[in-house]
Amino acid sequence: MSTAEESAGAEAQPWGEVTPDAARRLLLAAVEAFAERGYHATTTRDIAGRAGMSPAALYIHYKTKEELLHRISRIGHQKAVEILRTAARAEGSPGERLAEAVSSFVRWHAGGRTTARVVQYELDSLGPDARAEILGLRRQVDAEVRGIIEEGVRSGEFDVIDVQGTTLAVLSLCIDVARWFNVDGPRTPEEVGALYADLVLRMVGARGAGPAQR
Amino acid sequence: MSTAEESAGAEAQPWGEVTPDAARRLLLAAVEAFAERGYHATTTRDIAGRAGMSPAALYIHYKTKEELLHRISRIGHQKAVEILRTAARAEGSPGERLAEAVSSFVRWHAGGRTTARVVQYELDSLGPDARAEILGLRRQVDAEVRGIIEEGVRSGEFDVIDVQGTTLAVLSLCIDVARWFNVDGPRTPEEVGALYADLVLRMVGARGAGPAQR
DNA sequence: GGGCGCGCTAAGCGAGCGCTCACCCTTGCC
DNA sequence: GGCAAGGGTGAGCGCTCGCTTAGCGCGCCC
Numbered sequence: 496m497s498t499a500e501e502s503a504g505a506e507a508q509p510w511g512e513v514t515p516d517a518a519r520r521l522l523l524a525a526v527e528a529f530a531e532r533g534y535h536a537t538t539t540r541d542i543a544g545r546a547g548m549s550p551a552a553l554y555i556h557y558k559t560k561e562e563l564l565h566r567i568s569r570i571g572h573q574k575a576v577e578i579l580r581t582a583a584r585a586e587g588s589p590g591e592r593l594a595e596a597v598s599s600f601v602r603w604h605a606g607g608r609t610t611a612r613v614v615q616y617e618l619d620s621l622g623p624d625a626r627a628e629i630l631g632l633r634r635q636v637d638a639e640v641r642g643i644i645e646e647g648v649r650s651g652e653f654d655v656i657d658v659q660g661t662t663l664a665v666l667s668l669c670i671d672v673a674r675w676f677n678v679d680g681p682r683t684p685e686e687v688g689a690l691y692a693d694l695v696l697r698m699v700g701a702r703g704a705g706p707a708q709r
Numbered sequence: 710m711s712t713a714e715e716s717a718g719a720e721a722q723p724w725g726e727v728t729p730d731a732a733r734r735l736l737l738a739a740v741e742a743f744a745e746r747g748y749h750a751t752t753t754r755d756i757a758g759r760a761g762m763s764p765a766a767l768y769i770h771y772k773t774k775e776e777l778l779h780r781i782s783r784i785g786h787q788k789a790v791e792i793l794r795t796a797a798r799a800e801g802s803p804g805e806r807l808a809e810a811v812s813s814f815v816r817w818h819a820g821g822r823t824t825a826r827v828v829q830y831e832l833d834s835l836g837p838d839a840r841a842e843i844l845g846l847r848r849q850v851d852a853e854v855r856g857i858i859e860e861g862v863r864s865g866e867f868d869v870i871d872v873q874g875t876t877l878a879v880l881s882l883c884i885d886v887a888r889w890f891n892v893d894g895p896r897t898p899e900e901v902g903a904l905y906a907d908l909v910l911r912m913v914g915a916r917g918a919g920p921a922q923r
Numbered sequence: 924g925g926g927c928g929c930g931c932t933a934a935g936c937g938a939g940c941g942c943t944c945a946c947c948c949t950t951g952c953c
Numbered sequence: 954g955g956c957a958a959g960g961g962t963g964a965g966c967g968c969t970c971g972c973t974t975a976g977c978g979c980g981c982c983c
Contacts, residue, residue: 517960533833535749539941549962554942556960616830616888619747660896660904663889664882671885674830675877682874690874697911731930753971763932768972770930 509607510570518556520546525563530609534564534620564617565625571614572632578603579639589647590701596643597669597695598688604672605684611673640666644699654700665695723821724784732770734760739777744823748778748834778831779839785828786846792817793853803861804915810857811883811909812902818886819898825887854880858913868914879909 513519524545528537539560543550557563582596604611618629641662647653655661672687682690727733738759742751753774757764771777796810818825832843855876861867869875886901896904 515960533747533749535747536834538939540939550941551943551963552961560941620750656907657904660901661908664905664908667885667889668878668882671881671888674884675881687874690871691878693870694875694878694912697914698908700911729930752969754969764971765933765973766931774971 509574509610512570513566515556517546517548517552521548521553521556522563522567526567526610526613529564529567529617530612534613534617561620561622561625564613565621567610567613568618568621568625568629569632571610572629572636575600575603575614576632576635576639579636583639583643589643589650589652590696590699593640593643593647593699593701594692594696596640597665598692600669601672601688601691602684604669605676605682605687608673608676608678611670615670615673637662637666647699647701652702661699665698668695723788723824726784727780729770731760731762731766735762735767735770736777736781740781740824740827743778743781743831744826748827748831775834775836775839778827779835781824781827782832782835782839782843783846785824786843786850789814789817789828790846790849790853793850797853797857803857803864803866804910807854807857807861807913807915808906808910810854811879812906814883815886815902815905816898818883819890819896819901822887822890822892825884829884829887851876851880861913861915866916875913879912882909 510519510523513522521542525537525542528541528545531537532541537560539553540550542560542563543553546552553560553563557566578599579596582592582599585592585595587595604615618626621629641658644653644655644658644662644665648655648658668691672691676682676684676687724733724736727736735756739751739756742755742759745751746755753767754764756774756777757767760766767774767777771780792813793810796806796813799806799809801809818829832840835843855872858867858869858872858876858879862869862872882905886905890896890898890901
């Protein structure tokens with residue numbers, strides 16, 4: 496599996512596990528291109544060009560253009576699950592863990608916006624088999640967040656009627672960051688993460704949430 | 710055909726203003742196709758086929774494939790502005806108007822998911838001029854929601870630190886409904902609208918929000 | 924009732940697509 | 954030095970794309 500050099504917040508080398516160096520450069524170029532123009536509008540010539548290689552070089556490392564997207568999507572989703580799982584299994588109250596889950600998840604979507612865009616918005620471009628595999632990872636993402644919220648409800652710290660609907664809304668809020676976040680905009684990923692953590696605590700009716708209590 | 714799906718959202722005649730009948734049929738076919746596969750993955754032959762016409766017929770009513778997207782995007786954004794403006798200018802407290810704005814906006818995204826998908830996610834497929842025009846409409850959307858929140862803050866009914874950031878989050882939450890909503894899923898557009906209105910009132914710290922008080 | 928214009932189609936153009944293939948370099952092992 | 958192996962390239966295949974053009978049928982006005 497992955498090396499244990501993981502620390503919260505900092506993605507050291509996101510694509511370090513892609514082993515032949517040329518394959519990693521191609522994958523990185525594909526992430527950029529897919530995020531910028533979308534999967535279908537990206538040509539294999541464009542990907543190879545960004546990686547400084549000829550169009551044919553792509554097919555030495557990947558069978559098809561779709562395999563590139565599949566690999567990107569799988570690695571990205573695994574990273575998402577890992578981020579949420581780390582926050583969910585940390586110590587602290589459900590409110591603290593939910594805040595940490597949301598803020599780190601948002602930081603990932605804002606800071607690695609190119610990757611997150613591909614991961615979250617190009618799912619439909621995958622074939623049926625690949626999509627089915629990725630949907631399994633998405634269910635894990637949902638389960639981690641739902642778990643924290645359920646715990647908070649059980650302990651009385653949260654006040655939520657529709658747990659599944661609220662889980663969906665929380666994830667939806669985080670994921671949509673990848674659509675609108677602008678690196679040149681006025682907010683840093685950290686600021687958005689903090690704002691969103693506060694908003695989510697309010698959504699679940701966490702005792703002590705909001706600025707009025709300070 | 711699929712015109713029946715529009716009835717749930719109570720949109721009377723969504724594309725009534727598109728005047729030559731064949732042009733409207735082509736536009737409707739394009740909305741379906743763009744929503745299903747994305748703009749770049751949709752062929753002009755597919756659009757014409759869905760409308761029951763030959764590929765060349767498209768170019769009698771539209772100069773290019775992009776003009777179709779532009780028209781759809783403009784009409785859709787105008788509808789979005791209209792929905793929010795109606796709610797913003799209604800009578801009632803800021804909380805009541807914000808709840809109505811969110812629930813009707815969400816109902817539109819869920820009930821007319823095909824249209825909303827194209828409107829919200831295919832903006833980047835437009836050329837620079839068309840995109841600039843649409844971005845103007847988006848600023849109006851933002852201004853309507855921000856206006857309600859500012860009013861609630863001024864009157865003391867809401868408790869919000871970052872008005873612009875919260876506005877962004879509220880709109881983001883509504884818009885992302887178009888990504889995940891499933892017509893065959895367990896929730897109706899009305900249910901999602903009601904849930905989201907409640908969540909948003911909690912986000913702005915509205916006095917009296919949340920189920921505990923009900 | 925003949926000419927005209929409108930809405931539409933069949934056929935096809937040039938371009939660019941995903942992908943393949945024959946061949947060329949380097950590298951490392953004997 | 955001989956040579957196999959594998960990463961890389963230039964050229965190009967078959968195909969489909971967005972879009973164009975020549976022409977057809979038919980309602981309408983004089």
